[in-house]
Amino acid sequence: MRHRKLSQYGQQIFFVGPAILFFTVVMIIPFIMGMYYSFTDWNGVSGEVAWVGFDNFTKIFTNDPDFWNSFWFTVRFTVLGVILINVVGFFLAYFLTKPLKSRNVLRTIFFMPNVIGGLLLGFIWQFIFVKGFATLGDLTGWSFFQLPWLGTETTGFWAIVMVFVWQYSGYLMVIYIASLTNVSKEVLEAAEIDGATHFQKLRSIIVPLVMPAVTVGLFLAISWSFKMFDLNLSLTQGGPFKSTESVAMNIYNEAFLNNRYGLGTAKALLFFVIVAIISLIQVKVTKSKEVEA
Amino acid sequence: MEAKYRGRNVILEIVMVLIALVFLAPFYFLFVNSVKSFGEILSDAASWPSQFNWDNYSKAWELARFSEAFRNSIVITVISVVLITLFSAMAAYRMVRSDSKFNRVLLMLFVMSMVVPFQTIMIPVLQVVNGLDINNSIWGLLLTNLGLSLPMAIFLFHGFVKSVPLEIEEAATVDGCNPVRVFFSIVLPLLRPMMMTIIVLNTLAIWNDYLLPSLILQKPSLRTIPLATYSFFGQYTKQWDMALPALAIGILPIVAFYLLLQRYIVEGIAAGSVKG
Numbered sequence: 001m002r003h004r005k006l007s008q009y010g011q012q013i014f015f016v017g018p019a020i021l022f023f024t025v026v027m028i029i030p031f032i033m034g035m036y037y038s039f040t041d042w043n044g045v046s047g048e049v050a051w052v053g054f055d056n057f058t059k060i061f062t063n064d065p066d067f068w069n070s071f072w073f074t075v076r077f078t079v080l081g082v083i084l085i086n087v088v089g090f091f092l093a094y095f096l097t098k099p100l101k102s103r104n105v106l107r108t109i110f111f112m113p114n115v116i117g118g119l120l121l122g123f124i125w126q127f128i129f130v131k132g133f134a135t136l137g138d139l140t141g142w143s144f145f146q147l148p149w150l151g152t153e154t155t156g157f158w159a160i161v162m163v164f165v166w167q168y169s170g171y172l173m174v175i176y177i178a179s180l181t182n183v184s185k186e187v188l189e190a191a192e193i194d195g196a197t198h199f200q201k202l203r204s205i206i207v208p209l210v211m212p213a214v215t216v217g218l219f220l221a222i223s224w225s226f227k228m229f230d231l232n233l234s235l236t237q238g239g240p241f242k243s244t245e246s247v248a249m250n251i252y253n254e255a256f257l258n259n260r261y262g263l264g265t266a267k268a269l270l271f272f273v274i275v276a277i278i279s280l281i282q283v284k285v286t287k288s289k290e291v292e293a
Numbered sequence: 294m295e296a297k298y299r300g301r302n303v304i305l306e307i308v309m310v311l312i313a314l315v316f317l318a319p320f321y322f323l324f325v326n327s328v329k330s331f332g333e334i335l336s337d338a339a340s341w342p343s344q345f346n347w348d349n350y351s352k353a354w355e356l357a358r359f360s361e362a363f364r365n366s367i368v369i370t371v372i373s374v375v376l377i378t379l380f381s382a383m384a385a386y387r388m389v390r391s392d393s394k395f396n397r398v399l400l401m402l403f404v405m406s407m408v409v410p411f412q413t414i415m416i417p418v419l420q421v422v423n424g425l426d427i428n429n430s431i432w433g434l435l436l437t438n439l440g441l442s443l444p445m446a447i448f449l450f451h452g453f454v455k456s457v458p459l460e461i462e463e464a465a466t467v468d469g470c471n472p473v474r475v476f477f478s479i480v481l482p483l484l485r486p487m488m489m490t491i492i493v494l495n496t497l498a499i500w501n502d503y504l505l506p507s508l509i510l511q512k513p514s515l516r517t518i519p520l521a522t523y524s525f526f527g528q529y530t531k532q533w534d535m536a537l538p539a540l541a542i543g544i545l546p547i548v549a550f551y552l553l554l555q556r557y558i559v560e561g562i563a564a565g566s567v568k569g
Binding site: 008011012014015016018019020022023025026027028029030031033034037044095096098099100101102103105106107108109110111112113114115116117118119120123124125127128131132134135136139166171174175177178213216220226227229230233234247248251252255261264265268269271272275276279 | 302305319323335381384388396399413414418436440441447472473476503504523526536543544555566
């Protein structure tokens, strides 16, 4: 055993050094490079990089309908997806904190889609939409199953929403279960004695007390749906007619299919600003709604 | 009153079980059709298979080069997760115990970076990987995995280390333990609950990741499971008797991992989100 004391400086290097090194190489440097590239016409291949000022941003704002279509898709998808997975997740949690015999098995099942990556899930659902639903349509005669799910713009949108809800509700269920089990039994019993109905208890006691979990749930849901890529890629490839192309996918295509790296990084930077603003607003708003028991 | 309450729970139970069956339906479709012949899949995708063609699986396994993909996925996930957990615990420990201005700014940078979408740094990070000449190698992916995952892990550990009492460490220091030993033999074991969270979250994320590995690992021999599945699916689109067994093989390990460790996984996620 060595008794020599490690200097403060040495300790800082030893403990924090590795983290700083990886963080700098993978996050800080690329972030700064990205800011530079977004003002250039770099194509990713040639060594020639010319400074073009705000040209890329002007182009995005005035002459890039595909980007704004993908943005509009992402916004519509995010609003719907965030609401649905939080509502479904909350109610799964609410009912699975009741004394049901099968609740542990049910929790396991509802969470399961979440451990599988979006890419593989998208492929599985592609089969279900194309073949599985067709068979169910023949068996039941329900028109719901006979729709061309991945073939039109409207149904394609709803197909992605459906898979997204299936995939992520279970995760939020886990968060809401953790929060619901912390809601004090005494408060609920007191309300019951005062003659509160189930709905009144839910609305006036439970929902306000789980607001911290709602903050987390919304934050996670927004970041999942805003950054979605894998699921679109494997389920619809952004189609039909780019109608389900997300912003993340548009950036990817701009850089790696069109070889316009400069324009791609400009979009990526803009994307960051939008995500940051939305996340900040959301956390501020829901934090203000949290109450103490 | 009692009886009515119980009756209501029975109905609720039945409804929830039915919803759970709908949740499981995709897995049913996947597995029954993965062992059918191509003709049978086309004629009826919902029925139980008339015979089990297990060689669909062996064919898909061979053609998609799954042996390599499994090895790559396991190597990448295990090394990344071990290093992420270790380095983030070390950093968070020091940052809590030595509350300097530098460390406070650093924590703020880590937290801010968690909002940055991967797409924002995706293009330049490839330049960095190319510049270091570690593209098309597992090293390139390990480096980026670490850089991308450390901030969140440090943030989670940072909140947790604060709750570890200082007295034990002080006693050990008086007994002549140096800080490195104090950390590894006393602090690290105390961090176990949060460690589980970090291991679980990162294992799932790294095992399932498609985009980043697809950009860095282009050589077929380096493909991970999602990459192998993607390229296989591209070649055998609509050839469901090949594609479905490949998908089933692809999801099996992570589902098994989940079912074996589900208690830790669910607890880990709940704990991680309360902090976040």
